[in-house]
Amino acid sequence: MPEIIVDHLTHTFGKGTPDALTVLDDINLTFESGSFNAIVGTSGCGKSTLLKMMAGLFDPSDGRMTLDGDVIRGTDRRRGMVFQQDAVFPWMTVAKNISYGPRLRGAGRAEQREIEAKWTEMVGLKGFEDRWPRELSGGMRKRVDIGRVYANDPDVLLMDEPFGALDAQTKERMQSDLLAAWAQSRKTVVFVTHDLEEAIFLADRIVVMSARPGRIRHIEQVSLPRPRTDEMRLTDEFIQVKRRLWEMLDH
Numbered sequence: 001m002p003e004i005i006v007d008h009l010t011h012t013f014g015k016g017t018p019d020a021l022t023v024l025d026d027i028n029l030t031f032e033s034g035s036f037n038a039i040v041g042t043s044g045c046g047k048s049t050l051l052k053m054m055a056g057l058f059d060p061s062d063g064r065m066t067l068d069g070d071v072i073r074g075t076d077r078r079r080g081m082v083f084q085q086d087a088v089f090p091w092m093t094v095a096k097n098i099s100y101g102p103r104l105r106g107a108g109r110a111e112q113r114e115i116e117a118k119w120t121e122m123v124g125l126k127g128f129e130d131r132w133p134r135e136l137s138g139g140m141r142k143r144v145d146i147g148r149v150y151a152n153d154p155d156v157l158l159m160d161e162p163f164g165a166l167d168a169q170t171k172e173r174m175q176s177d178l179l180a181a182w183a184q185s186r187k188t189v190v191f192v193t194h195d196l197e198e199a200i201f202l203a204d205r206i207v208v209m210s211a212r213p214g215r216i217r218h219i220e221q222v223s224l225p226r227p228r229t230d231e232m233r234l235t236d237e238f239i240q241v242k243r244r245l246w247e248m249l250d251h
């Protein structure tokens with residue numbers, strides 16, 4: 001099963017140079033298969049760096065990460081990443097954006113159609129299959145991004161503040177829709193955000209990082225039942241968790 005283990009990971013940008021900057025220091029974590037994990041921490045504590053290394057965009061200077069026991073090295077379709085900025089191709093329709101990965105892998109037309117139909121529906125874009133990205137709102141483009149990553153059927157979904165640029169209402173809707181899609185697929189998710197409410201609403205487990213160099217300060221188990229509903233955001237339990245986490249962050 002797709003379990004990620006981060007084992008004594010330390011990362012120094014420019015290691016061995018006068019400008020060396022250690023951003024992550026001895027990180028040890030296990031992300032269990034099928035779990036929804038969030039990473040929070042103040043700006044610059046190394047959240048994105050950790051996630052990018054999980055994606056295989058670059059290697060840690062010390063320590064290692066494994067997915068099901070295999071050392072993570074380089075990008076791989078088992079690990080899909082969604083960034084804050086849109087990564088949609090403006091010259092492809094919604095459907096073609098979504099089936100881009102399978103098409104690259106040589107999927108036949110029938111399989112592409114099936115994947116397009118499934119994922120446009122799952123991400124709430126049914127009826128928009130033939131639209132161009134320029135005709136979509138920011139939230140809809142984000143849905144295309146997520147659909148495209150899901151269409152590759154990764155084991156692990158790595159999300160770096162994917163909803164950071166959206167307005168509050170759209171963000172809440174996107175969070176609920178993401179949970180609905182996740183409930184069906186149960187992929188292992190690692191979701192980076194600086195928004196505590198977002199982390200609590202989405203995750204089973206929240207990793208709180210301290211800054212400079214980034215270390216694990218605390219791991220919070222979120223016991224809110226699933227499916228999560230918007231009303232839960234107003235419960236005492238939710239607010240207590242938010243206060244506890246807020247007090248832990250470096251302000």
Ligand SMILES: Nc1ncnc2c1ncn2[C@@H]1O[C@H](COP(=O)(O)OP(=O)(O)OP(=O)(O)O)[C@@H](O)[C@H]1O
Binds near residue numbers: 048
């Ligand atoms: N390629 C790089 N070369 C040198 N330093 C880098 C590089 N990428 C990031 N850094 C530095 O590493 C530190 C951590 O950056 P990172 O983007 O991982 O933080 P973050 O916690 O995701 O922050 P934010 O919430 O603001 O996105 C910062 O001080 C940043 O300037």
